[in-house]
Each structure stands twice: as structure tokens, then as C-alpha cells.
Amino acid sequence: MAQAANNEVCEPAQEKEIGLVGDVKTRPADSFLVHFEESGDPLNPKNWPVKKKWVVTSVLSVTGFNRIMVSTIMAPALPDIAAELNMNQTTSVMALSVYLLATAFGPLLIGPLSEIYGRKPVLHGTNIWFLVWNIVCGFANSKSVLIAARLLAGFGASAIYTLGGGVLGDIWRAEERGRSLALYMLVPLLGAAVGPILGGIITSATTWRWMFWSTSIFQLVASILSFFLFHETYAHTILKERAKALRSSTGDTRYHAPIENVQKDQKKGWIWQRNLSRPCRLLIFHPIVQIQALVSGFAYGVTYLVISSYANLWITRYGESASTSGLHYLAMCIGEILGAQIGGLLMDLVFQRLKKRRGGTITAEFHVPLMLPGCAITILGFLLFGWSAQSREFWVAVDLGALLLSFGSTLTGQTLQAYVIDSYPDHTSSALAASQLVRSLTAFGFPLFGPQLYAALGYGWGNSLLALITAAIGIPSPIVLWMFGAKLRSKASSTY
Template sequence: MSDLESISSYDSSQSSNTGLEDTQPQQYIYQSVSRQSRDDLQSSINSYLTTTPTNRSSNASTNQRLKLVKTETVKSLIDMGVSSYIPNPAINAPKTSKKAIFPEEYTLETETGLVPVSTLHSLGRTNTNLSRQRTRHTLSRRNTRIASSAQHDTTLEKKITINSTSSSSSIDKQEQSFSNKVSPQQSPESFTHKIVSHFIDESDNDLESQGELNEIDPEIEFVTFVTNDPENPHNWPLWLRWVYTITLSMLVICVAYGSSCITGGLFTVQEKFHVGSVVSILSCSLMVLGFSFGPLIWSPMSDIYGRRLTYFVSMGLYVIFNIPCAIPNNIATLMICRFFCGVWSSSGLCLVGGSLADMFPSETRGRAIAFFAYAPYCGPVFGPLVNGFISISTRRMDLIFWVNMAFAGAMWIIVALIPETFAPVILKKRAAKLRKETGNPKIMTEQEAQGIEFSAMMKDCVIRPLYFAVTEPVLDLTCFYVCLIYSLLYAFFFAFPVIFGELYDYKDNLVGLMLIPILIGASLALATTFYCENVYLAIIRKRKPTPEDRLLGAMIGAPFAAAALWILGATSYKHIIWVGPASSGLAFGYGMVLIYYSLNNYIIDCYAQYASSALATKVFLRSAGGAAFPLFTPQMYHRLGLQWASWLLAFISTAMILFPFSFYVYGKGWRKNLSKTDYSFDALEEAEDEF
């Protein structure tokens, strides 16, 4: 810490008429004082605080109270690597109405935990509605204005009021000037940036015509994590973070299991409501379709209230809506409730990735994401595997949903025990606590200082994903491949009953067992992801990585996914033992998880701070495909035959093998030429270097 420290003083007055102390803040003052002056001031404050309220009120008609709080200085921030350059927000940065001037707030650990906005202004960080990196022309005009004003005012004067504990009248308000220290290496121009906010005329028309907005109140203090902060999720013990990772992955498995639980007993729906196979399949498709719409609710809710509350509310609703699914009066009730089950439970699919990013830095996040990639593709396999035995032994549709509700209820309770992982919400609660303890209402997070408009939130959660869907060919191709793999998984659920149920005369319980090879293959893929992560870390040590470096897993897995469908078609004959078609699941499960793990990371790296919008596009398209495929898969196998139906899908999957290899070679150029904007971190940094 430097010998200069920012001091925050809180003044409150006492009414001379009532004798009651007014709790409303009168003035907040930020100044820099020497260590000796600070010690003298602290002595005065301690003396004041030990004086009885009666003696205080007799001192003057307007008594004042002062509290000192250590905050960061320009020097301490520079020592931590903070400069005038405003980096791009992290993937999990909260949404604000303006561009953030301190995006490091949620990742940086400071000594004091408080960073005054005035100090950030002194570094040259200001908030405008222009692009983060201003044009040279605007910067030149700004510096000219600052330098001109600085010639008239070489120092800033601030007032501080101190109560006397021994005098019968209040001490006169004292004027104290200060100037920020400038290192010898700093130019006069950089010095002018240090007093930027006090010399900008906010009503100046020509700057407003350039899009300049009013600056954040310089008296506000942003809250950060302190050094080795135990509340920072990145500082939690590694074993504990992995316990939470496995728990959250189980939540995803629970949600995915619920989507396919009815596939193990479709005949129970047909018997109960006297409907055909297509209508009974809708009970599965509608829940998967609900996955597309849920993120529109849960993503903004998690940004405002945090992950923990969002999980608790959404999973609670999911548990409740399983009750009418178990005891529906008619088929319409079942269908509607299944759709809403998908909407409520989708929080597990759209937020768990963010929770993992909250706990792990980007360098080690890949292994945790691998578990997340494993869960949504293996969870559906447990549905027909478990409920095939329930439906055959009991022939009860309601028992399928009671078991599903019990699983969801257990996960609801377990996930509620996981503490909040979203840093902005953690710091928001800390800021509220500090405001109460210090009496300073200007301690807050940047999200609180800037606020967030509903229209801006809707833009991020609804408009931008749709915009990406129609303007980003690279994202569309990537999402198409993810959609294909996800749809093929659900195609297996409805192709296996045709192959093993009609060809081999197996009951639903044995048909469910044929899906076990998919789980085995997925588990092998999970082990392979650790190899992929080691390769990626080796690349980081050698050079700057690109999004295309994330495609190794897809390049390994793509041939296996295609080969699985060729095997399925070639072995779907009565004279071939069941091991033949069942073994196709081994190759498919292996390729499926590797492809999803790889492409998910690729999308995140390609779209940087807009990754949440890009992932929302992926979830929408993936869920739409997963909902549609089951509706025509049985008819396709009946019309084309067991061999050609599988081979048709094999042809498509074989063509898609080219995707990861071609993108690995040409992806950077395609992102630059095909997309309207290259949003990746490396492209943004290249643009800034050119600037």
C-alpha cells in the first residue's frame, strides 16, 4: 500500500430543534492525506466516538460523524496491473446499461476490497456510450479540453468537516488541496487523464453529439474481493469445487433423464389415454421443446438474483409440475405440464456451464466443462434404461413420473446446499453489508451503479441470439452439428425399440439395456477429454491459442459418430446377434461427448463476452432438433427399412466429419470473412493493436 490512501468520510447532522441524530448522509468526501495526517485524524475520530451523545450534542448545532475506510489508490491499482486500458468483460460479467469501466471488479482481488470511481477516473477510465476504444480524434479533443482546464486549476480542492470533541463549537470547514503523484515516466498528457472527470463539462453539446454520457458518480466505491478472499469461488478448495462440479453435473443428468423418462413406457401412455404412438412421443418432444424457452427466463434471473436462487425456484417448479404429469385427467394436461417441466428444468442446462465458469479459471475450466458435456448426453440414456423395467413390471404410467419427481426433489435439496457462485451477486451482498456497517450508501458494485434496463436484458437474452442465428454462418454451422448429434441421440431412443423390439422381440426393459454401450462410450470420451485439455494447455505454454485449437476433440470424435450409424445399419439383421447393433452405441457415445465438449468450448472462445447469447442460440436450435427427430424416427425406420434409415443418417454424419477439420484449417479466415463481426478475443485484441 502506498503512503497515500483514499479516505471516505460520512457526515451526518443533528437537528437543533429535536435533538435527534439525522441518519441521512449529508456529504461524501474523497481525499488523499499523508500517513501522519491520517493518524492525527484517526485520533480525533476515536476521541469523538468515545464522547457521550449528550456531550456531542452540546458541541454544536450541527454535529458530524466521520468514518475512515481504506480504499485502493492509483499506485496500488497500477501495481496490480490495472491501467487506463479497459479490458473486455469476462464471459460471466453481469450486464449493465453502459459499458463497464471496471470489468475486472469480479475477478480482481485487492488489498482493501474497495476501489473508488474517482481513482479509476484518475487512471483515465470513463464511461461513455461510444466504443470502448475511442477514435484518435475524440481522444485528442478530450485531452485538449483537459489540458486547457488543468492550466487554470492545477489542483483539486475538497472539503472535509471534522467534529471537535473538546470545543463548544464545530471546527471550521478546512480546505485541503491534493494532487495525484505522477511517476517520472508519465507524460503531461497522461497526467491530465488523472483529473479527467472533474474537468469535463457534461453539458457540452459537441461531446454529447459524439455520444458522451454522464460519468459515474466519482464518490462511488466499487466493491471487489480482497486478497485470498474465502468468498471468492476461485479460492475454494479444489476438492470442494469438484464436489460442486459433480453435483451440478448430476443436476443436468436429472433434467435430461426427465426428458426421456417416458420413452421407457410409451405404451402406458397409449393404453391410458387411447392415443397413437405419435401422440405419446409428443410427451417427450414437448419437454425437450421447453428447453428452448426456459433460458429466456432463467438467464436474466441469474444475472440479477444469482445462480442459487434461480436453481431453487426453477427446480422447485419442476418438482411441482411432475405431480399433474403423474395424475393427469386427460392427454392435454400431460402434454402441457410436460412442456412446462421443460421450461422450468432448463435452468440446469443453461446455467450449470456458467456456474462452472464461476468456480474455475479459464486455464483449468476445460476439465469441468467435460463433465458438463457428459451429463446432458448421458442423462437421457438413463430414462429408458430405468423406466423400461418400471413399465414392464407395473404397467403404470404414474409410477414413471413419481420416480422422476423423487429424483428431481432429491437434486433440488442437494443443489440448494451449494453456496452462491456468481461473483457479482456475492459482491452485491457484500456491498449491502458494508453500506449498513459504514453508513456509506455509495459503496456498491458497478452493476448497481449503472443499473440494467429491461430492454437491454431482453436484447441479450432474446434479440441477440436470434440476430446471431441469421447473421453468423459460422455459428449456424457449429449449431447445426451440435443439433445433429443431439438429435441422433434421441433418434437412438426411438430406433432401438424398432430394431430390438420388432426385429428381436425384446421388451422395453431389455431394449433399455441395449443403450448401456452409449454410456460406456461416453465414459471413455470423458477420459479422452483430459488428453485434449493437456494438449490445449501445452499450446498455451507455447503460443497464444485460437478458438480453432479447441476443435481437437471434435476431430477425434466425428469419425466415431459416423461409424456408429454405418455399424447400426450393417448389423440390423435378424441373423446377427444383438451385440452387433448394440455395439454401435459404444462408438456413438464416444464421438457424441467429444464433439459436444469440443464445439461448446469453440463457441465460447469464438464469441467471448457474447458467449451467453451464442450458447442461447445453440440451446434453442439443439432443443428444436431434439424435439423434432423423435416424431419421425419410427416412421423413417418403417418406411426406409432398418438399414437405409440408419445409412441415411450415416451419410449426413460422414459429410459432417469435414466440419472440424476444415474449421481447424480455415476457421479464422471464415470467421473474419463470413461473419459480420469476429467476436473472438484474439480478433478484438488484433483490432486494438492496429488502432
């Protein structure tokens, strides 16, 4: 049944919910199978009141803001940290990037765990884990302690990369994907750009250690709020609890949830092996996940390359102070905000128009068309940013290029995320964990060769090379997905 649900391509949106637990048409005639009612079941997260959906989305968005902000907040303070802890340039950049290395491998465990135990316990557990190790970063008295604590904090922070998409897929319908992603991504995207700005201000006003202490205070407040405001969203977990309650109240052990039916007679070792190996299996065997990993991985890596080197550009080529150079990250911040908000509106608009054109049927490919303009805007941003910086043009031209670069990357990434959410409804977190592995590895590695790239080619030709690679990856990908995406999904084996 899982395979049948995952292989559905086009169905009237009002007739079915995509996925194992809500697929009305493929539901077996089993009077003891516990499932959501076919219409209006209040336990079904997709039937929750809109206000409750926005509250849950906002909780994830706020905690995502802090976790992502911590990934970049160190950028302008690296010289001060290096001087105090006796670090060279490579080691100090490692302290920044090792956080992202953890976000590569953390989701491979955390994503499947959220599909075994549910989203709620995983969110609360990783909130506490991240808080503890982020505090340790602030008290680090050696480079080894700082790097180790950053690595462990990044592991806890990585949960947001898989939980976010998983929860959005749990509670929002396909035609609402754009606006839900727009709100969810608004605050976390701010984090990546606001991090260096805040880091520069804190470093100038006090000590770099307050970067970690202040974000830990914020994390503590967000964690407490999440205990009261976040509700379980994963349908399999909700139905397992409903089946358990029915078995307890009736004394009839035949009641079972769909996922229990799939796992019946299977040993715990087999269940764990299938769940924990899922992200890697998706990355190895599913072309849709491979395409998302390639496109979003390169875009993510380049974003962190620019973030890690942007302050140095303004300090060395324009003679600005660390605090002033940090203000230029506002350009990237604005680009990401505009990309998320405009992209979300356009995504739902395009989806509705294509749905109407297809006579009310829907398919995940309706999200794909916006990838092409996203790629084109990214290329334009690279060229404007690179050649303006190379010739030391007025700062507005450089910041405008960075804004366009961020806008295009955000638009492309948001569209791809929506496509994967609707392509893998039962195991969204695992699918996103697979692509996050590549994204985080590139975000970890690209800043390490950024200085060498610009030293060898300059900002003009260096960014032109990145624009060329963007075109080579970003233009064919949406064409392949639009033409062959449905066929690839129909031939995909069960994600269980």
C-alpha cells in the same frame, strides 16, 4: 470495458482472468469500483477451494441427471401410456418430445435471468417448478393433461442446460475445463441413456405412473440438498452484493460493482430488454454461436432419434420384450460415459500442450482439435449401427455401433461447450441458451420423422444418410473455428 474483455484472444493465463469482472489490465482507475483482488480473493469463485468447486459441480450434475433422465424415461412405456390414455403413435411420441420442446425456449428466459439475479435463485426456483409438474405427469388422466404437464416440467428442467455451463465457467479456469466438464457431464449423460432402461423396468414391474413418482422423489431429495450445498457463483452477482454491503457499512453510495457501472443511468426496461434479447442476438449475429448450434443441434437431434427408435428396433426386428430391449440402451450409456471421461482428459492434455507450444499464452481455440476425431467416430458408429441392424447381425455389432455413435457425439459436444464457455465468459448462460434452442428443437423434431426415415430407407441407408450429413457439418466446422475463431471473436460486438 465489456467489449474489451470479450475481445481478448491470447493472454498469459496466470496474469488475468478472462471477462469483465476479472480483467486486471483493462480495469479502470476507480477507487470506488468493487472488484476481486488481483490474487487470492476468497470471494472469487475461481479461487474457491477445489473441494467446494467439486461440491457445487456435483450438485448441478445430480439435478441434471434427473432432469435429463425424465426426458427419455417414457420411451419404452409409450405403448402402455398410449393404450391407457387413448393416444395414437404420433400423439404418444409428442408426449415424449414435448418435454424437449420446452427445453428449447426455457433457456432463452432462464439463461438471462441467471445473469440478472444470479445462478442460485434460478436453480432453486426451477427445481421446485420441475418437481411440481413432474408429479402432475404421474397423475395425468388424459393425453392433454400429460402433454401439458410434460411441457411445463420441461420448462423447469431446461435450466440445467444453461446453468451447467455458466457455473462451470464461473468457477473453473480454462486449463481445467476438460476435467470439470467430464465430471459434470458424467451423471447427466447417464440420465439420457439410463432413462429408457429404468422406464422399461418400472413399466414391467408396476405402472408407468411410477416413472414420474419415483423421479419426483429423487428430485425432492436433490432440491433439499442443493439448498445447503450450492453457493452463488456468478461474479457479477457476488460483486453487486459486496458493493451493497460496502454502501451499507460505510454510508458512501459511490461504491459500485462493474455491472452497476455498465447499467448506470439505464432504465429497468432497457436492462431487461438487453438481457432477455441476448441469446437471440448471439444466435443471429455471432458465427461462433451459430456453428455450435448447427453442430450440436444436429448431433442432439440424431441422438434422440436413435433413443426414440432403439427399443422398437429390438422388439420388431429381433423379437425381444420391452424390458429386454431397454437393456440395449446401456451401449449408448457406456459410449457417453467414455466420451465424456476420455474427452475430458484429452481436452486438458491438448490444451496444456498447445499452451506450452505457444509460450504460455492461451486461447479458446485450444479446445477445437478434438472435434475432428469426434466427428470421425460418430460417422463410423452410424455406419456400423445401421448396416448391422439392416442385416440383423449379432446384437453386439449393433450395440457397438450405438456405443461409437454416442462416444463421438459426446466428444464433439463437450469440446464445443468448452469452446463457447471460454469465448463468452461474462454471458456463458446466454450463449448456451442460444445453441440450446436449436438443440432442443432438433431433439423434439427428429424423433417425429425417425420411423418414416427407417421405413423408407431402412436402417442401413437411413443411417448412411445421417453419417453423410454429419460429415458435411462436422468436418468443416473445427477447421473454420481453428483458422478464423480468434478473428471472429475479436470482431464480435459486446455481448452486453
